[in-house]
Amino acid sequence: MMNKHIRMMIDEIFADMKMTADNLALRDELLANAQERYEDAIAGGRTEDEAFIEVAASLGDVQALLEEMNAAAEAEKPETAQAKEHEDTEAAAQEDAGEEAGETAAGEASQQEEKAEGPIPGTTDLGDALNKAFAALEGFGQSIMPEAKKFVRQVDEATGGMIKEISRAAQKGIKDAQKAAEEAIDKLSGDKGELVFDFGAKQPAQQAKDKAGEAETLRTQAKDLRAQAELKAVIGDAEGADELRAQADTLDMRADAIDQAKAMEEMRRAAEQAAQDAAEQDAAEQNEAPAQPLVDESGEIDEEAFADAVEKMAREAEDAAQQAQEAEYTVRDADEPVSGAKRFPAAGLRTVEIQLDADDVHIGVASGNEIVTLWEAENVDGEPVVTRSGHTLSVCRKNPDVFKTFFSVFKKAGGSITVLVPRGYAADYRISTTSGDVFVTGVDAGDMKITTTSGSVRVEPDAQIRTGDIGVTTVSGHATVSACADDIAVTTVSGDQFISCDAHKVDVNVVSGRVHVEGACDEWEVEAVSSDVELLCTVAPTKKVQISSVHSTVRLALPSEIRGFVVEKGSAISCEIVNEFGPNRYGTCALPIRMETVSGKLMITRL
């Protein structure tokens, strides 16, 4: 009977404790010790009640000790410390079961000292703690997810599929919102499909300029198409060539129509201006005072009147001279766009330096023997300064300003300048813009260095004469180079590149733009980060093909009649080489094709 009471008491002690294996073992051991203690007391001549009271008193101390230990274990958590505490507790319990209550208190104190000495403050390994924390979180997540799903399923079942209904309603709501947005946008924009708030509304003059630019762009596209048609004709694709030629003709017709419309508009404006001038002149003539007669009534010359007449003639001559001097500059209005022209002798020209911001630059061929510069600017402040100093023709901003130069990156609509150089003067060109486009067409050139930030570059010098080195650098602008040159180096960050060349060496640097290079070169070098690069070697390279990329896809097309090559890959993690020729060591010639990449792909195909 008393044994049953002892068991119940011990069960009560462990009722609030987690039933771990350690705790169960501790409970069994405590029960055995208590029963043994009870039997010893009975054997010592105590009554059952006295023996039970004695055992109960000792168990009360054990209960207090266990509660403290549990609280400490909850606070500290680390499992190793918890196990240690259990062991200590067990030892203390065993001692308590065999010793007096005072000894139990001493054991407790010694255990607390041990606990204080265990983890030294400040020496906690943060990495371990984080690892444990993340492991615990991961475990918690893994354990809770099935439960959560189950819970959601149960709630869904319990509520008669309400969760699914809510989910379906949310999806339907999103679809409805999108549909409503489409309807609203169509309604508000007049079926344009988008609401546009354009804070850069263009002026009429700008629109006219855009029209001119559009015509020019169309002609350029037509020219490109004709060039492609010629290529197709050479390849043997006559149908494709005819189709491209037809497209080019259509573009030319559109450009002509735009030019005609522009000419009509200018004629209309000129007629209006002439009518206005005539009206003003008539009004002035009517208001003009009658001329004083030079000869008085007695027939002698009136000196005063004669002096006035001479002075008036001198003033008119001075005005005429002034107008003649300023005839080259046409100022339409203070707030209107400004245009102008200047001519310089071409003899001795060696360098053309242009440094502008948002203005487009056109370099072309002059028909005469003079250098002709024509410009259009948004206002007087935006006019470029054109000077000829020694052998250098310079074009720069009137008021160079770092602030304006920086913020012109955001501004695409600037003016434009056209520099026409006669044939036969192979000057070096150094052109720099921020957002202005650069077009070089048909000129004889020495070295060319073109730098822009967001402007596009098109370099097409006279193909019949070998140009010097060509260097093009842009950040986000596209670069198109079509030239016969010594070395060609094109660098873009996000701009696309199209290079068609006959050169000694082509060096292509790109980060994320697409690159297409075709032509005949001795040496090819490509540095790309994550772009698609296409190299079409119309003639087999004689020196090397070097490709460095991070994870770009490079397609290298070699002529079928190539004598041979050796493909090497260096420092690659997952370089994939697809070789249409078969072996990477092909033929008898050892042209090195070296691919250095991290995870790029190289495809070698037949042209």
Add this chain to the structure above:
Amino acid sequence: MSRIKEIFGILFGGRLIVEGTGRTFVKAPVWLAVLAALSSVRLAVITVLLVVAFGMKARIVKA
């Protein structure tokens, strides 16, 4: 009612695109842009001023 439907439709079904000259600066759902503007009104005002000052183009297109 239809006006409210339009506004909510654009708010939750539209996509805001702010384009500069040659590059796109913002491309986000309208509701997210509105939320961002509400969370920092000063930043939103400065952004709008810059957009207007530099003559950028703001478009709301279908998502």
